[in-house]
Amino acid sequence: MRVRPAGVAATAGAVALTVALAGCSGASASEDGRSDDKGKPRTSITVNLRGTQARAGEPVRVTLAAGKLQQVTVTDSKGGKLDGKVAADGRSWTSSRKAAPGTAYAVEARDDAGGTATAQFTTAAPEKVNKLALVPGKNATVGIAQPLSIVFDHEVTNKAEVEGHLKVVTSDNTQGSWGWMEDWSGRSRVDWRPKDYFKPGTRVTLDAELNGVDSGGDGGWFVRDYTTGFTVGRQQVVKVDLDNHRLKLFRDGTQIKDVPMSAGTPGGEKGSWRGTAVLMSKEGTINMRSETVGLGDAYDKMVDSSMRLTWSGMYAHAAPWNAAYFGNANRSSGCVGMSDADAAAVYGEVQVGDPFEITGGDAKGTIALNNGYGAWNLDWAEWQKKSALR
DSSP: OOBOOOOTTGGGOOEEEEEEOOOOTTOOOOTTOOBOTTSOBEEEEEESOOSSSBOSSSEEEEEESSSOEEEEEEEETTSOEEOEEEOTTSSEEEEEEEOOTTOEEEEEEEETTSOEEEEEEEBOOBSSBOOEEEESOTTEEEOTTOOEEEEESSOOOOHHHHHTTEEEEETTOOOEEEEEEEOTTSSEEEEEEESSOOOTTOEEEEEEOOTTOBOSTTSOBOOSOEEEEEEEOOOEEEEEETTTTEEEEEETTEEEEEEEOBOBOSSSTTSEEEEEEEOOEEEEEEEEEGGGGTOTTSOEEEEEEEEEOOTTSOEEEEOGGGGGGTTTOOOBSSSEEEOHHHHHHHHHHOOTTOEEEEESSSEEEEOOTTTTTOGGGSOHHHHHTTSTTO
């Protein structure tokens, strides 16, 4: 585990805390039958975590020696609470979430006679902390193909455990599933995509209740929860036909743009990818250099109306230097190039998260799962198999 070893006191197991219950008359007697100096019965609670180096990543369990528990409150040092449930026999209580590392907790128990008992413990600090990045950003409005995507700072090997704490709620009960992969950066990543494209107006919320979850291996602990939410915008699909050299934009099923273009030169690394890409970002005017995508010193240009489609460097953008080929041949270095006016018009209409459905034989292969957001290139059954909970 990635927690400093507990001391001898902490590893001795659960602690029985003998406390005087300020109970009413008739309170249950303690296990040893003793009373305090005022004649009130005395009992004890047992808490499975104790001391200042308690083991994180476990639920808190409180057991009453005699009588029945009515309520247990477990509060952390920041004022947060661990919810839980009293067992049917009234003798024990278990938290629904696990104790987080490096956190002080206060336990208060009340029995059926009105008496109370308290205990405190602190979990060991984590030796390593795992964090994450969420896409899309909070309160964003995105296209119908945008997945929820989480990239972790460190490797996640307890995939099922982590996935079980990722709760997605949609406003229209959209069916979806998580899928694990190695991100283009080499880090652990999990995406949630719906079975079919989202419906416009759908509200999507993620509650990642990860505080106290162990990544497994050498990935470290999560020490906080995360939330995000986004709204699905217009119903738009961009269709790119590599063989006929046309880019068409459809909104609500109606074609609103049809422009000539020239894609990647077929037959080598300069070819374009086929499959469904998701518009990752609208980057405006950027400097594109061929050495960043493994093509030597072929080009170094300032490029307008740049729309990123993959991590490997495939964009749709303005390419006036390639005008002779628009509509009749693919002669770019892999991107979908258009005239200045056409690229600007498309750029103004599309939204991040719109699908670009790229078809045709003039391609070097299908977009990989992790090359941008390639989940749509798997059918639904294949995508579901990427879940750690299937």
